[in-house]
Amino acid sequence: MKPGKIFVISTGPGSSDLITVRGARLLGQLDVLYVPAGKQGGESLALTIVRDYLVDDLVIRTRHFPMSKSQQEKTAAWDGIAEEMYQDTRQGLKVGFISLGDSMLFSTWVFLLERLQGKVEIEIVPGVTSFSAISAMAQFPMAMETQSMAVMACTADEVVLARALEQHDCVVLMKVYGRFEQIKQLLIRKNLLSHAVLVANVSLAEERCFTDLNQIADPAVLPYFSTILVNRRWSSC
Amino acid sequence: MKPGKIFVISTGPGSSDLITVRGARLLGQLDVLYVPAGKQGGESLALTIVRDYLVDDLVIRTRHFPMSKSQQEKTAAWDGIAEEMYQDTRQGLKVGFISLGDSMLFSTWVFLLERLQGKVEIEIVPGVTSFSAISAMAQFPMAMETQSMAVMACTADEVVLARALEQHDCVVLMKVYGRFEQIKQLLIRKNLLSHAVLVANVSLAEERCFTDLNQIADPAVLPYFSTILVNRRWSSC
Numbered sequence: 068m069k070p071g072k073i074f075v076i077s078t079g080p081g082s083s084d085l086i087t088v089r090g091a092r093l094l095g096q097l098d099v100l101y102v103p104a105g106k107q108g109g110e111s112l113a114l115t116i117v118r119d120y121l122v123d124d125l126v127i128r129t130r131h132f133p134m135s136k137s138q139q140e141k142t143a144a145w146d147g148i149a150e151e152m153y154q155d156t157r158q159g160l161k162v163g164f165i166s167l168g169d170s171m172l173f174s175t176w177v178f179l180l181e182r183l184q185g186k187v188e189i190e191i192v193p194g195v196t197s198f199s200a201i202s203a204m205a206q207f208p209m210a211m212e213t214q215s216m217a218v219m220a221c222t223a224d225e226v227v228l229a230r231a232l233e234q235h236d237c238v239v240l241m242k243v244y245g246r247f248e249q250i251k252q253l254l255i256r257k258n259l260l261s262h263a264v265l266v267a268n269v270s271l272a273e274e275r276c277f278t279d280l281n282q283i284a285d286p287a288v289l290p291y292f293s294t295i296l297v298n299r300r301w302s303s304c
Numbered sequence: 305m306k307p308g309k310i311f312v313i314s315t316g317p318g319s320s321d322l323i324t325v326r327g328a329r330l331l332g333q334l335d336v337l338y339v340p341a342g343k344q345g346g347e348s349l350a351l352t353i354v355r356d357y358l359v360d361d362l363v364i365r366t367r368h369f370p371m372s373k374s375q376q377e378k379t380a381a382w383d384g385i386a387e388e389m390y391q392d393t394r395q396g397l398k399v400g401f402i403s404l405g406d407s408m409l410f411s412t413w414v415f416l417l418e419r420l421q422g423k424v425e426i427e428i429v430p431g432v433t434s435f436s437a438i439s440a441m442a443q444f445p446m447a448m449e450t451q452s453m454a455v456m457a458c459t460a461d462e463v464v465l466a467r468a469l470e471q472h473d474c475v476v477l478m479k480v481y482g483r484f485e486q487i488k489q490l491l492i493r494k495n496l497l498s499h500a501v502l503v504a505n506v507s508l509a510e511e512r513c514f515t516d517l518n519q520i521a522d523p524a525v526l527p528y529f530s531t532i533l534v535n536r537r538w539s540s541c
Contacts, residue, residue, distance in 0.1 A: 084326035087316065087432060091325055171439035172446040184443060191440035193432045195324060202408035203428035206421060209409040215468070216455040223450055231452070
């Protein structure tokens with residue numbers, strides 16, 4: 068039997084029509100689709116995004132990617148899912164995997180890539196990142212000309228975040244969730260509060276844009292998908 | 305008359321089907337499309353990418369964006385193009401502008417945004433960046449988990465590039481054109497040559513991927529659209 072192939076399809080940031088034309092077309096040709104679910108049994112945003120592009124009889128396999136601190140638990144999950152996908156390709160199937168945003172940036176897909184690369188044919192379809200969508204939505208540019216940009220996770224040390232804010236014209240601060248007050252104080256100390264926008268749930272129905280971070284009265288209600296974009300060459304308010 | 309609107313549509317990195325579904329749909333609804341041309345009279349890659357999505361009777365206005373060092377010349381060009389687009393919207397037209405990659409990152413569109421923001425309704429459609437396409441094509445990941453990424457233009461000072469290579473797990477080096485040998489020596493000094501890939505003309509028919517930068521015998525033939533992706537956590541060869 069001719070072996071199958073794995074198609075990794077980036078869904079983009081959230082709205083169904085921010086997927087690429089190629090991604091939408093390939094989704095309609097799959098035999099089976101693996102869907103990452105953050106929480107056991109939780110609804111997958113990625114699946115909601117692509118639902119309209121799928122054929123009716125598609126086999127959907129929702130798989131849990133543990134967020135726990137146990138490396139052993141995570142490794143076992145990745146090994147198991149990679150093996151399942153590999154076995155599906157051995158049956159000659161077209162096997163899809165969907166990934167929010169871009170599948171090669173801050174995505175769990177890469178843990179599967181490590182296990183499958185070289186064993187099976189893989190095609191990866193890139194996607195629109197959340198920060199590109201945020202920049203477009205807020206009409207707040209990223210780097211230009213000879214400027215530079217840093218993309219940081221707010222889980223990094225504060226000294227590392229401070230350094231990035233000093234050295235780059237534009238900084239994307241991802242994973243703000245639970246760290247908003249600390250990041251806001253850092254931006255105030257660096258005189259960058261009026262050069263920052265926060266966008267939550269970009270391109271979704273619940274999208275919110277704050278051009279003045281002081282307007283966020285209760286950070287506890289900020290959604291999980293909240294990102295701050297800083298550009299010291301552009302004013303936000 | 306009801307005023308028109310400006311639609312800024314990111315084309316993605318080069319292949320027609322790496323545009324977003326939204327971008328493709330909006331292109332088919334335009335009355336007039338502004339196309340940036342780098343060289344006077346030069347063919348526009350951005351126009352080639354979107355050609356299939358355009359209606360037959362679309363008015364196409366190719367406009368020259370000077371690359372010269374004269375700020376006065378550039379300012380005059382941007383002023384003129386922004387004013388033309390604005391006048392078109394005053395006629396009630398749907399006015400498009402296309403931009404390679406993502407329109408808010410290293411794009412001349414932002415010079416028009418500066419002039420049009422607040423004067424007219426603008427919708428910006430984000431796109432797939434060249435580095436996302438390169439990472440997918442080369443199956444060479446960008447940052448993960450708590451790692452960070454810097455996006456740099458090789459026109460920056462070497463000391464700035466060296467610092468980015470020291471401080472970030474992943475570095476995108478854009479605008480390699482004409483600076484390959486210098487960048488390669490820098491990567492050798494930083495022990496990063498085996499953690500770097502170079503992709504030229506990503507997603508186009510002439511696409512080339514080098515997982516070993518020593519294979520590039522004559523850098524003079526490297527195309528204009530050449531980008532190096534560095535990831536110190538991943539081996540390229």
